[in-house]
Amino acid sequence: MASYAERLELVWHEGTGLSAWAGTVDHKRIGLRYLYTGFVFFVLAGLESTLMRVQLAAPGLEVLSPQTYNELFSMHGVTMMFLVATPILSGFGNYFVPLMIGARDMAFPRLNAFGYWVFLAAGVFLNSAFLVGQAPDDGWFNYLPLASEQFTPTLAIDFYALGLIFIGISTTAGAINFIVTILKLRAPGMTLNRIPIFVWGELAFALTVVFALPVLTVANVFLELERKFGFHFYDADGGGDPVLWQHLFWFFGHPEVYLIVLPALGLVSSIIPTFSRRPMIGYTYIVLAELFIFVISFGVWVHHMFAVGLPTIALGIISAASFMVVIPSGTQIFAWLATMVSGRLVLSTAMHFVLGFLVLFVIGGLTGAMFSAVPFDQATTDSYFVVAHFHYVLAGGAMFPMFAGLYYWGPKMLGHLLDERLGKISFWLMFVGFNLTFFPMHIAGLLGQPRRTYTYASGLGWDLHNLLSTIGVFVLGAGILVTFWNWFRSRAHGEPAGEDPWSGDTLEWTTTSPPPEYNFTTIPTVRSREPAWDQPELIGGAQPPEDGGRPLTDGHTTLATTLADADPQAIVHMPHASPWPLFLTLALMLAFYGVLLSSWMVAAVGAVASAGTLMGWLWPRGETQET
Amino acid sequence: MERDIEPTGRVDEFLPSYANGSTSFAWWGMAWLIATEAALFATVIVSYWYIRFRSGPIWPPDGIAAPELALPLVMSAILWSSSIPVHLADRAIRRGDQRRLRFGLLAGLLLGAAFLSLQFAVEYPSVLDEFTARTNAYGSMFFTLTGLHGLHVLVGLAFSVWVQVRAWRGAFDERRHVSVQNFAMYWHFVDVVWLFVLLTVYVSPHL
Numbered sequence A: 001m002a003s004y005a006e007r008l009e010l011v012w013h014e015g016t017g018l019s020a021w022a023g024t025v026d027h028k029r030i031g032l033r034y035l036y037t038g039f040v041f042f043v044l045a046g047l048e049s050t051l052m053r054v055q056l057a058a059p060g061l062e063v064l065s066p067q068t069y070n071e072l073f074s075m076h077g078v079t080m081m082f083l084v085a086t087p088i089l090s091g092f093g094n095y096f097v098p099l100m101i102g103a104r105d106m107a108f109p110r111l112n113a114f115g116y117w118v119f120l121a122a123g124v125f126l127n128s129a130f131l132v133g134q135a136p137d138d139g140w141f142n143y144l145p146l147a148s149e150q151f152t153p154t155l156a157i158d159f160y161a162l163g164l165i166f167i168g169i170s171t172t173a174g175a176i177n178f179i180v181t182i183l184k185l186r187a188p189g190m191t192l193n194r195i196p197i198f199v200w201g202e203l204a205f206a207l208t209v210v211f212a213l214p215v216l217t218v219a220n221v222f223l224e225l226e227r228k229f230g231f232h233f234y235d236a237d238g239g240g241d242p243v244l245w246q247h248l249f250w251f252f253g254h255p256e257v258y259l260i261v262l263p264a265l266g267l268v269s270s271i272i273p274t275f276s277r278r279p280m281i282g283y284t285y286i287v288l289a290e291l292f293i294f295v296i297s298f299g300v301w302v303h304h305m306f307a308v309g310l311p312t313i314a315l316g317i318i319s320a321a322s323f324m325v326v327i328p329s330g331t332q333i334f335a336w337l338a339t340m341v342s343g344r345l346v347l348s349t350a351m352h353f354v355l356g357f358l359v360l361f362v363i364g365g366l367t368g369a370m371f372s373a374v375p376f377d378q379a380t381t382d383s384y385f386v387v388a389h390f391h392y393v394l395a396g397g398a399m400f401p402m403f404a405g406l407y408y409w410g411p412k413m414l415g416h417l418l419d420e421r422l423g424k425i426s427f428w429l430m431f432v433g434f435n436l437t438f439f440p441m442h443i444a445g446l447l448g449q450p451r452r453t454y455t456y457a458s459g460l461g462w463d464l465h466n467l468l469s470t471i472g473v474f475v476l477g478a479g480i481l482v483t484f485w486n487w488f489r490s491r492a493h494g495e496p497a498g499e500d501p502w503s504g505d506t507l508e509w510t511t512t513s514p515p516p517e518y519n520f521t522t523i524p525t526v527r528s529r530e531p532a533w534d535q536p537e538l539i540g541g542a543q544p545p546e547d548g549g550r551p552l553t554d555g556h557t558t559l560a561t562t563l564a565d566a567d568p569q570a571i572v573h574m575p576h577a578s579p580w581p582l583f584l585t586l587a588l589m590l591a592f593y594g595v596l597l598s599s600w601m602v603a604a605v606g607a608v609a610s611a612g613t614l615m616g617w618l619w620p621r622g623e624t625q626e627t
Numbered sequence B: 001m002e003r004d005i006e007p008t009g010r011v012d013e014f015l016p017s018y019a020n021g022s023t024s025f026a027w028w029g030m031a032w033l034i035a036t037e038a039a040l041f042a043t044v045i046v047s048y049w050y051i052r053f054r055s056g057p058i059w060p061p062d063g064i065a066a067p068e069l070a071l072p073l074v075m076s077a078i079l080w081s082s083s084i085p086v087h088l089a090d091r092a093i094r095r096g097d098q099r100r101l102r103f104g105l106l107a108g109l110l111l112g113a114a115f116l117s118l119q120f121a122v123e124y125p126s127v128l129d130e131f132t133a134r135t136n137a138y139g140s141m142f143f144t145l146t147g148l149h150g151l152h153v154l155v156g157l158a159f160s161v162w163v164q165v166r167a168w169r170g171a172f173d174e175r176r177h178v179s180v181q182n183f184a185m186y187w188h189f190v191d192v193v194w195l196f197v198l199l200t201v202y203v204s205p206h207l
């Protein structure tokens, strides 16, 4: 067995130094980069929200100017949605999808590297708006006509529109990569009904991206054409219609909300069985529910526009569809509860975060069902009640699973256990802080406090709620910092994790922590939905060939299998590390800055450089033959 | 050929070391790229119709005449006919027929280039006499939709050149040719989309 590992090490080792750093295509390194970068943006967006809360702590404060407040909530929203929630959940996917399906990498390793670099570049691009003092300030949904050249003549909206187009390239590349990986790289024997639920969640996420994201891209391309070149799409004078922006934005925007929650739900579904010590109850129903959510998310966009003045019949249909979302969500929650109740619950830190998530998500879901009723929605639209609702769903529904993921998979990624005691302290601070921050917003909202307003007069009955909310942010923030501290401390000093600290059920627990560059010494043959529980011979990531393991030591290869039954089909040669994805990203970034500043020479140089680097990337070297 | 199979490391088990069509990762990557591109075009086309129905009973507005049909129909004939040699090239390489591969790809390239030249050198200048993309929303939609399609033809031509250079260098044979398949898939997609663009932009204003 050792000889397999030695031979694989020779083929798969990427080396060290600058070129390995810039060129890596290892999905685990890339996954970690997504996580670290995503958390840096998380801290940034968190600081932005803290500043807002400080401003609102008491009536009439003047910590921030109204303009700064506008910029902060806009950038907070955009950052949290596009640079935090999506990339962090993709980061977990990047790291764990190949491990959970028994593959040696993602289907397109270089595209994967490219996706990360573009994410980083787009994040820098968007945030560089602060450096020139022209950060997007029209909210994360950027309504027209406010966002038109006429009313926002600065670069703020160009940063927004171009930044989102740019990040869209990354998300789309990542989504296609996930889909193909999940369809074609599953270990032999991993039939459709043995795919771990987390992997299903990433698949539903990726499908949503493929069909929803182009709509946002088109909306922003229209916007830039209008702002930079005087085209007419959204201005009524020129025959356009500002409501077109709203339709396009929300046709994308609602699926966006689900595409954040889908992988988060998947994450929860992979943690619960491990800490209930039993297989998931209702596996099929959970998978169907995730796919149903994917479908229905395309039918409910108008529920963000109940107050726009659309035909009543449209409102009725969409309202009904919105109520329907309760069915798949409820299905999953009951399956989780049944699994936990009938199992032997282990209250690890990860499980604390899962339970916390459940509570918050149910509260958010309840207020969500309230909005599905058109009259209620019209009464509360644009109030703090809405802010409370979507933070329970998004911040509760994504942030708590993300932290659960850190505690569950941290040991696998770091090779060291995280401190459970610090973890639980962190959880309680976060849970209490979260509710203290966001629960009072419901009440302030019902009492009439409008969102996106930088201050308020005293004597409206909102003072106490706002003060509590501001105190809550600091408690929440302290909890988050405890986890960060825990992470870095454990990374250096934590106890060794071993292969399987939690007795998990899926394949990632059968290999070492952290896994070697080639993931598994032999690509396993899977015979169960919980292979790590039912197939003891998998231990060490080295299922012996007589039990079905395939070492594939003759090259830098992985296995292609059939779509439904995962029967072995072919041996696929995988690309090696390459700096071209990074070069292409830099060229694209130049082009985007060129367009932003309307300096067409720079844009042209960037475009030509992009074409050139793309050629460099695709040019067949060495072997001229197609592989 | 010996290098077409490789051992898996299990006793006496060998698998092909090449992949085509739905066995290949790249083929699936292209299929999903096309899916997302289709969503992109669908969005622009739906936006066109949205603006049309919001803009009142007369379309095109502001006294602009409905577009001429003759030239676009000729262009369509040229573009759609380009799919035939591309398809033949794709079939040919499955049998290892290098000659037909090369000439099929070349014919597709020339027809595609003819389409694009007509669009930019004849069709656009004649339209620009009457209105531009800045005139009104009709003009913006006209140029955005046809321009987006033209951009895809341009990318298709670049893709075609890339595949052709490799074809002339002998990169493909009856087992290894997924790039040719992918190019053909992309090219047919661009041709199919044109049908919707044609119906929306050129035909529908006459209805």
Ligand code: HEM
Residues within 6 Å of the ligand: A046, A049, A050, A052, A053, A073, A074, A076, A077, A078, A080, A081, A085, A138, A139, A140, A141, A387, A391, A394, A395, A398, A399, A437, A450, A451, A452, A453, A473, A476
């Ligand atoms: C870490 C704790 C968080 C705090 C303290 C916080 C706080 C806030 C505050 C104070 C606002 C502005 C309300 C207003 O004046 O209208 C806001 C807006 C928003 N937040 Fe958060 N938030 C947090 C996390 C998140 C997360 C994790 C997400 C998404 C995944 C998120 C998404 C948004 C969005 C989309 C907006 C709306 C921006 C706009 O109005 O355009 N937040 N948040």
